[in-house]
Amino acid sequence: MKNIYDFLKNLKNEKRVKECQLLIVNDDRQAQIASDIVAYLGFKSFVLSDFRANFGDDLLSFSTELQDITKVLNSYYNYKKQDKILISPIRTISYALPKEKCFDSFTINFADTIKIDEFKSKLYNWGYYFVDIVTSEGEVSIRGDIIDICPLGSDLGFRVSLFDDEVESIRKFDIEDQKSLKEEIETFSINPAFLALDEESMGAINEQIETVSSDAFIKDIHSLGFWYLNDLGEYLPNNLSSFITQEALDEIEEVYVFEEKRINKDKFLLTPQIYNSKTYQEIAPANVKEFISFHKEKKITIISGTEAKVKAYDLDLNDKNIKYVFDNYILNLLGNDEVIISLNKEVKKRRKKKVKLVLDELQLNDYVVHEKHGIGQYKGIEPVTVMGAKRDFVIVMYAGDDKLLIPVENIDLIDRYVADGSSYAVVDKLGKGSFAKLKEKVKDRLFAIANDIIKLAAARELVNGIKINTEKKLLEDFPKSAGFDYTKDQKRSIKEIFADLSSGRVMDRLLSGDVGFGKTEVAMNAMLAVVLDGFQALFICPTTLLASQHFHGIQKRFSEFGIKVAKLDGKTSAKEKTSIKKALENGDIQIVIGTHSLLSVKTKDLALVIIDEEHKFGVKQKEKLKQLREDVHIFSMSATPIPRTLNLALSKLKGMSSLLTPPTERLGVRTYVKEFSDKLIKEVVLREKRRGGQLFYVHNNIASIEAKKADIEQIVPGIKIQIIHSQIKPELAEKIIEDFEEKEFDILLATSIVESGLHLPNANSIIIDGADRFGIADLHQLRGRVGRSNKEGFCYYVVEDKKQITDDAVKRLVALESNSYLGSGTALAHQDLEIRGGGNIIGEAQSGHIKQIGYGLYLKMLEDALASLSGDEKAQKKTVDIKLAISAYISDDYIHEDRVRLELYRRLSKASDIQEVYKIEEEMEDRFGKPDIFTKQFIELIIIKILALDKGIQTISSYEMAITFTKADDTKETIKSPSKDDDDIIATTLRYLRK
Template identity: 85%
Template sequence: MNNIYEFLKNLKDDKKLKECELLIVNDDKQAQIASDIVSFLGFTPFVLSDFRANFGDDLLSFSTELQEITKVLNEFYSHKKQNKILISPVRTISFSLPKEKCFDSYEINFADTIKIEEFKSKLYNWGYYFVDIVTSEAEASIRGDIIDICPLGSEFGYRISLFDDEVESIRKFDIEDQKSTKDEIETIQISPAFLALDEETYEGITEEILKVSSDAFIKDIHSLGFWYLNDLGEFLPNSMNCFITQESLEELDEVYVFEEKRINKDKFLTTPQIFKSKTHKEIAPANIKEFISFHEGKKVTIISSTEAKVKAHDLDLSDSKIKYLIEPYIINLVSNDEVIISLNQEIKKRRKKKIKLVIDELQVNDFVVHEKHGIGQYKGIEPVTVMGAKRDFVIVTYAGDDKLLIPVENIDLVDRYVADGSSYAVVDKLGKGSFAKLKEKVKDRLFAIANDIIKLAAARELVNGIKIDTNKHTLQEFRKSSGFDYTKDQSRSVSEIFKDLSSGRVMDRLLSGDVGFGKTEVAMNALLATILDGHQAIFVCPTTLLATQHFHGMQKRFEPYGISMAKLDGKSTAKEKSEIKKGLSSGEIQFVIGTHSLLGITAKDLALVIIDEEHKFGVKQKEKLKNLREDVHIFSMSATPIPRTLNLALSKLKGMSSLLTPPSERLGVRTYVKEYSDKLIKEIVLREKRRGGQLFYVHNNIASIEAKKADIEEIIPNIKVEIIHSKIKPADAEKILDAFEEKKFDILLATSIVESGLHLPNANSIIIDGADRFGIADLHQLRGRVGRSNKEGFCYYVVEDKKQITSDAVKRLVALESNSYLGSGTALAHQDLEIRGGGNIIGEAQSGHIKQIGYGLYLKMLEDALSTLSGDSKEEKKSVDIKLAISAFISDDYIVEDRVRLELYRRLSKSIDKEEVYKIEEEMEDRFGKPDLPTKQFLELIMIKILCLQKGIQTVSSYEMNITFTKADDTKETIKSPSKDDDDIIITTLKYLRK
């Protein structure tokens, strides 16, 4: 910073700043600093992206940088004032860049005539991608008389409506939800997405590209055009007045210099250099007011993005000795005659906003579990007229086509059936009492499991744990060396683990968080604390590939600390295994990462065992690890959420930590629902290939998976596809995953076996075939395979025929939120997703019982068993049978969408006090207006239910004007209503219950 400021200030003072047209810096970080300085000195900066490709690379994976370069050069050349400086990282400017004549713009005005074919041709030659739906810059879609286009640098798209060939309206539209604004605009400017080429030039470049030898999958102007600009390009350091920083020349040593297509380093050496400053020093004052007082007499400038920040630092805006500049610049310098201090901090890039839609938990044809009647199939909500009164009932079908009609006010008795994802439900027989017997059988088994859990926890409480010193300064330095700021959840989790390790008690803690949320980073803090304190640690993974992945990552992070570490897995030779085991026994090896091979090891001073993806280990395996030493600390990690209910029960027995916040650089997953076509599959695959990525293709049928592979290879020749599913041997499956990570093939064609697994950051598109046949939780988990790095993920839910699924189903599929929200527990109400986490915590293989009654009821019963044995038993849930002859339902005239009505029914049925009902009523009025009569009466029916529960009333029924209340002891009381009209029945019932 200091050298750039001193150099540019001297040029300005000597009135020679116009001599600098191009400033060459080290990287994009230095480019931003230079931009702030140029702006501060009163000139206009134009900053090129840091373009780190090598000549001949497939540039589709660098499309973002290239688009930014195109946009900035266009703006630079069209800026006609002289006070401008182009700032470029050295790697970018070492290439031939497009000349000024390559840039142009196209104006579209209201009432203009557009000849569609000519317009399409122009956009094509200018580098626009033609797509079905415009979702990002440089894309266009022409659908009849509607043109959607998103020019470079625009945060929104433009929707142009034509009447015949005349522009009828131009509106902006949100590329996230595709909704256009109401306001029309008069004119728009469209700039090139690549370069403003005419048809002849475009075809000339394309012909040259087709002749070259390249490993680019698709040889086109987007992938290779930048390398073959020929006379359209120029080396800007040759054609402009330029200067280069000394650090940039050092960077050139790492740049591969291609003699013909890239500037030779010698040419840079003749460029005037900006040397290190002799007069200005960079500063980071802790107390700004005090710092200024030490430099009295100097010219002082305070930079702040807001006046509020100035006041927060107790500085006086009216002080004439200080110049205040309200700008976003970050410059902190001091010299013999001036002080510049910025109150601003580096702003991280904003995360793109995502669409948020509410998803109900229940879909038609889902299997459900009724607490009393067992597993049936949900068939929707239907109005039924009973004794002249209309009510809504939940329809559940059982074996033999028997139907159970459940009043919507009791919909809380029904939960969606979830087992292990691969289980298919078997419906129960209605009214046979078999489900009640089954529940009792499961209950007995659950009491035994709960008893074992409590005994185990109690036994560990009596053992003195190994005390680990977690206050070492090195541990703080380790966190700082990560290269990123920890999320609040990560910092909290590290504190919780450190508290356990230093407490003198044995730690048994589970960390839950989605892949990519930083669980391993948290675990490394525990590992380092243990090893620095003189003890040994092991890190156990379920697969060899995962072990290898962790080993390489940790080796790099732990290198400065001189830790002796090793890897022990199925690939280790007999000799390696023997040496590692010997090293652990002697204490020579401090830390080992491995698979199940670690289960039988002995160590000299083992203090910590970390289990990654702990749900993939059986309870016996986990107990074997705990028994390596009775006072060993256990830290488990899982990528599945912990159910809130079970968390409360188990938190007394086990430490729980959660990572719910994604890292700031993590992008969301853009999700689409599409109808299957060969063209679509080709477009998706090529789009991912263009940006250098790989894909998952989920086809959940082993019998036809080979045929699907043949189809894909026929649609896209030369594409490399490999298959993985549950019948492939584990060793072979690992080899396939290994090859996928090493990018030896393009598409991993799999069953839903890939739902949980490795961190494969290069696979950022997933196609889920027959998405309407998957549960929401499965789709949610599968979508989590992509978007794990800082590259945006794409998920395509593909259905065979859109006409065959309901619009609600489409809405539900589209509504699955971005990966950023995984693990939040609030964005989506996926009870089954939470339930999976619960099954993982238990560890006991209870698939038979879970399959018979579903995870939801299984966990609820386990929670009850744990509470009872812990002496914290809760009152059994009661229900009310309401048989009032009144018409009470949320009418479809008031709320049209069944999905929204179902969601409100569920929320109201779960309400336990009148305040909850009033809040929901208030919300309904705000969203949909005043409730109509049947809706208002349904809200009053819910109030009757709540009051009955509070008074111990089991049944309330009416016949003519008689209203009868029946209590648990079968005592009855009958009262009379003034009439048999709905309003009189309701008023009389409420009056009785409120007295």
């Protein structure tokens, strides 16, 4: 930092700015520091991403960096002043980058004429993805006379409405919920999503891509185009005066180890190196005010984002000896005649927004659960003509080829069938009544579970809790020693726990959050509060491995406070056990971390019990837990998200907190989809070994897992492998995992048993064999095993033969690879996990019941049982059978994409009041234009359904002009429509229901 500052300052003073147009640094972090220096000195900085791909890699998993490079180069070339400096990490600049002629932009203005075919062709050549719904930069969706597009660098999309081929209106829209903003705008600009290529250039690149041998799953411009720019690319150091930092020079060897196709490294060595500054040194003053007082005679500059921050450091804004710069630069230097101090903290990278709109991913042949008829197979939506009127029906197949037709307005009666990963759905038989009996059986069991939960909660309500003082200064300072900034969720959860602990009532709180999201850090705040007040805490884990992981982490954090922490588990010797138990009883030890052996210890002043992964404890252990629960505070933690509705049901009985945001220093997991080859496996294993890491290899078949081990040993001779799966004894499995953590071997070859609960920061590559046979949620979960430290994780979804797998599997895998498949990959995974998480919270091994009726229905029934026993019983769900001779459906002329129609059918069928329907209609008009007559009639059909339910009507049918309404008590009323036209029948029905 000091070298760059000194060098550029001298250049500026001597007016030799042109002598540095390119600054070459080591990585992203150094690039950010350099950018702050360049901007502070008054130059215009343009920072390229650290592009760490190897030549020929499939670039789908580098799409973020590529988009970033496109954006930055576009801005750089369009900035026409002389005072600009391009800053690049060494790996990025060592490849040929696109020339200036590859960048362009065009505007769309109100009243412009757009020729759709030309427009589509241009956007395709410019690298835009054509999608159903635009949810991220570089995507476009063209639906009849509506164009949605999100250009690179824009947080919002732009929605263009056409009248014939003329632009009638332009509005921005939120890509999270797809709703457009009210104000119309006059114009907006579109830049390339990859490069501004013409037909010829695009053809030349595609032609070359076709001829190369690559293991890219899909060979196209997005995955390989960057490598074959040919005369469209150039090596920038050839024509720019450039300087390189010492760290970047040191990195050169590493960059070139496995590479050809990069610029000759001697070119960098010829680049004048930035000299070592004798004038400046880097500083990190602990007390800014005091530091300044020692250097009064120098020129002092304070950089701060806000005036409030200056006041917080007790500095005088009116002090004439200090120059204040209000900006976000981070620069801390002490020179012979000047001091620069920044009060700003490092700004973390912005995370991608999560899409709120989850598309319905119900696939053909997926299993579904009908509330009355049980498990069947979804066979799509088909139009059926009944009495001359056309309607859409959901087709569900049952045993014996029986077919159930469900009107789309009642699609809310079915849900995707989700059970645990090893469960296979058994299709029910229609009309046998056996599913109703099964539901009754499950209902009785669930009432017993719900009863237990409520009794426990009620008993604890009557007990006075231990009141803990949570206002101590030390508790305020504790988060600062974590070495990272807490997320908003962590801060909120700690606040909620402290409120419970200091309330005088017994705490019973559940914290849910993914592994690595900082649950233990939250728990440590509670432990510290209790210990500082003179009490003790127990931390109970399901396995010795987890106990050991937690013990090391907690002991390290509490060592500076003089708090005694011990570990008690199956591996503790008998002598140690006796000593720890005695010390716990005497009060000599404040915190003990261990497994279920802690359930029977005696303590002196126990105030808090923390239970990690509570659902992993068996029934007998639960009974012991209940005895512990009488008067101490209970804090449970779970790694699966809890469904929102169950959260509401349970929150009346226990406190609920959740961590949904990952820690800021966590890097994403670089994901690849590949066809199996010995070369690939060897490359992946050796690359991870080179950086001192270990690997997971997931092979989900116990019968052939030994053969797979032999295969890998043959591909990579000398590699150490251990196998783990569900048939291995728990003690041995624990020993294997411990050895893996101790780096005794290189590869853990496992079934999908490794999907959750493990935190092994040194294992940062995972290979998933037969990835096409896993669900999207499982793949997402497995990918989460790696990238848990500050090292980048690598995930390889491997398939045997890409020609043999379904289009749907290809879509899902590529979706996960590029992390952007309309935002539905992670959203769907989260949906599945939520449902499974709900099953876990109950803490019972209810897998039998769940397998028979699916998680979704199981949870619905549990919520109903909890609500019923809490005196908050919801009215039994009623349905209405509508047999009106009208054509009512969302037409595929209006919305072409089946999955988008399915999602709207589901949302409309679930709508419980008319205002909600009108809101969805408004959104549909905004996104797809004015509804056609059949779509309008379907929306009116939904309104008829809601009004009929309110009036307790069970059936509405029509024949010719007669419309008959049947109530629950079987009384009927028939009225007459002026004609048998659809609009008259609808209007007459609505009039009757509204009177």
